[in-house]
Every structure is written in structure tokens, then in C-alpha cells.
Amino acid sequence: MAASCQTVAETIADVLKRRPVLEPVLRFFEPVLIAQADVAAGLTRALRASAPRLPEFDPERARQGASLLAGVPLTGAASAMRRSAKKLLPLLAGLEAMKTHVPALEAFFLKPARKGAQDRRELLAEAVVSGDAGVFERLGGQGGLEPALLEFVTGLVLAPVLRAMTARIPAVEGEAPWDAGNVWRQGYCPVCGSLPSMGWFDKPALEEKNAFLVSGGGKKHLHCGLCGADWKFRRGACPACGKEGGVMELLRESGPAQGERLDWCTSCKAYCPTVDLRERESRPNLDALALGMMHLDMVAADKKLHPLKPSFWNRF
Ligand SMILES: [Zn+2]
Ligand SMILES: [Zn+2]
Structure with a gap:
């Protein structure tokens, strides 16, 4: 997108001039979108060397329909996901359907990994990308969370991390490499x-x-x-x-x-x-x-x- 793009707040203000009836819903979700954009911007500047990197874009693989992240491990994503969850989870607590699940979600996203085990956050992140529903069923079952809800919140927390990674993909002659x-x-x-x-x-x-x-x-x-x-x-x-x-x-x-x-x-x-x-x-x-x-x-x-x-x- 061009640099002259409106912010989340400007876009929502514009919509509300035309659709004031949406005010309560938009005002509730606005801080979530703003926090996601802030976390993504912060991570783009400061993504640690240990964070996962996207593989180089390969036109031949793309022609065959393989997304850049297909089959790529997200080892190292956990600390960035933790940073994202710390900002986002408290905002979800205001949502009726989420409120009672926030402690269980915090256990997933804020607690350090058990020694020797693969970090659950990274397993969840990889499952979002691969669409592997079994992972959400298994881990959700262990943590007392509905698989659909766990999948959904993982996407919410992972989005700013992936955005920071995507923002670093170099353009080719002013275009995204896939275009x-x-x-x-x-x-x-x-x-x-x-x-x-x-x-x-x-x-x-x-x-x-x-x-x-x-x-x-x-x-x-x-x-x-x-x-x-x-x-x-x-x-x-x-x-x-x-x-x-x-x-x-x-x-x-x-x-x-x-x-x-x-x-x-x-x-x-x-x-x-x-x-x-x-x-x-x-x-x-x-x-x-x-x-x-x-x-x-x-x-x-x-x-x-x-x-x-x-x-x-x-x-x-
Ligand atoms: Zn269709
Ligand atoms: Zn994407």
C-alpha cells in the first residue's frame, strides 16, 4: 500500500461519519486494530535476529502455487508472539465471549515454554499457516480451550508478527515480488x-x-x-x-x-x-x-x- 494510506483511527472516523449506528462495535474493536498495527510497526523495527525469517521468494515455486511460508518452521517466533499477546489479550477481556477464557489464553501465550519441549506458541503459529486443525484440537483440549477460539486468537496474536516479517520482503522494480x-x-x-x-x-x-x-x-x-x-x-x-x-x-x-x-x-x-x-x-x-x-x-x-x-x- 502507498505511504499516504490512512491510519486505523482515520478510517474508522470516516466510516462513523457515514454510519453512526456502528459506533459501539467499531469503538470496541478499534483499540484491537490499533494495537495490532502498533505491535507490527514496533516489530518491523526491532525484530530480533532470532526471529524466523521468510525464505527468499522463488518465482518457480510461486508459479506452482506454493506460499512463501508453506512448510517453513516458525522457530523463534515465540518471543515476538509473547510481545503481541501482552498487548492484545487484555483488550479481548472486554468481549463477553472471551472474558472467561483470558486466563487460559494467557497461559498459552505469556508463559515461558517448558524446558525441552517445543514452544507451544510456535506450534500454534505453524498450525495457523498450515491450516492443521488437529493441533488446535490437541492443544486446546490440554489447555481447556475450544479449538476454534484458540485458532482464532492465535491468528490475532500472530498477525503483527507475520506483518513485520512481510514488511521486510524487498520489492522488485517497485512491485511485490509475487506481482x-x-x-x-x-x-x-x-x-x-x-x-x-x-x-x-x-x-x-x-x-x-x-x-x-x-x-x-x-x-x-x-x-x-x-x-x-x-x-x-x-x-x-x-x-x-x-x-x-x-x-x-x-x-x-x-x-x-x-x-x-x-x-x-x-x-x-x-x-x-x-x-x-x-x-x-x-x-x-x-x-x-x-x-x-x-x-x-x-x-x-x-x-x-x-x-x-x-x-x-x-x-x-
Ligand atoms: Zn466461488
Ligand atoms: Zn498472508
Whole structure:
């Protein structure tokens, strides 16, 4: 994303001018999103040498659909996860569904690992990336936590750590390496393999090489709510089932919507909140905007559509 991107607080303030009814929910989750962004920024500056590093981007592997983190151990992630959990867990205590589980969650994320055993935080982090549900069942059972809740909170705690890692991936000719040469064709994230939390269409931009040429804009990108990566994707294709050609429909409010809508697939019924930046002045913080579009999540639920990537405000 460009540097001129709005902060979480600016994006939420903008949404509230248009949808004051969402105020209580947005005000509750705002500190969580702000804390995640702060932790990610702090870690980007200070990620220890012992923290896991992403392997170098390999276009050939990417062409075959392998995310950068697929099969990569996250040894060394524990201390960064602890730092993240220390800031985030107290904020979750205000959520009714979480309150009683906070002590058990603290035991997972704040306590040091037992000598000789692999750190549970790293096992959990690897399970988020690989999608290995068995790990959450086993560890959740041991710690008295529902597997779905443990998985969810692990994602929340891990996100800033992955973002700090993703932020260090060097660009290739001004583009993310997976966008250069269009090597990445998947609907899931090229870095962590997660499904996207938002889609966005870019604005026309002045060409860097020739200031008189304006490129058309309107290219579709997907955004990963877990590691923060963005990647180009084919406009008419469904990121969930991969079908193409006439399957994607839009759901938008009547009246001015600032480019906000849901893109949903008539074949598999998955939807992804999407924003067309050509219809707005500023670039919103995409994680905050996904929250600010929760009124559309409710419309989608009525239509029996399901979110491509469930978020904490529509799950717990
Ligand atoms: Zn990702
Ligand atoms: Zn689909």
C-alpha cells in the first residue's frame, strides 16, 4: 500500500461519519486494530535476529502455487508472539465471549515454554499457516480451550508478527515480488496462504517512467488480513473456488457507497468485502475498513452467503 494510506483511527472516523449506528462495535474493536498495527510497526523495527525469517521468494515455486511460508518452521517466533499477546489479550477481556477464557489464553501465550519441549506458541503459529486443525484440537483440549477460539486468537496474536516479517520482503522494480511478472495466480495469500479479508481496485496512477502517461487503474488486488500482503488477482475470478467468467456479482448499498461493496461468487457463495479506490479520495486502512463494512456482512448472512475469511467481529 502507498505511504499516504490512512491510519486505523482515520478510517474508522470516516466510516462513523457515514454510519453512526456502528459506533459501539467499531469503538470496541478499534483499540484491537490499533494495537495490532502498533505491535507490527514496533516489530518491523526491532525484530530480533532470532526471529524466523521468510525464505527468499522463488518465482518457480510461486508459479506452482506454493506460499512463501508453506512448510517453513516458525522457530523463534515465540518471543515476538509473547510481545503481541501482552498487548492484545487484555483488550479481548472486554468481549463477553472471551472474558472467561483470558486466563487460559494467557497461559498459552505469556508463559515461558517448558524446558525441552517445543514452544507451544510456535506450534500454534505453524498450525495457523498450515491450516492443521488437529493441533488446535490437541492443544486446546490440554489447555481447556475450544479449538476454534484458540485458532482464532492465535491468528490475532500472530498477525503483527507475520506483518513485520512481510514488511521486510524487498520489492522488485517497485512491485511485490509475487506481482512482478504475474507469477502468483492464486486466491490465497502468496506469503502465508490465508484467504483474503478484503479486495481492492486501484486508482489510476502517474506512470513513474513517463509523468505524462496515466495508467488506467482499476486493477484488482486482494489483501491478507493475517500477514498484510497484497496481491493482484483476476477481476472476474472467484478467490475461493477459482471459477471464472460471469460468476462474480456485486452487492452494494443504494446511494453513494464510496466504492464499498461485497464481491460474491454465484457458484460457491463465498464473498469478500471489496473497495474501489477510484470512488474515494483517500486510501483507507483496509483492516479497519473491513470492520467498517460489517453492515454488509449482515446483508450477506441474510442472503446465505459466507465470508471468504471470517473476522473476529462476525465470529465471536
Ligand atoms: Zn498472508
Ligand atoms: Zn466461488
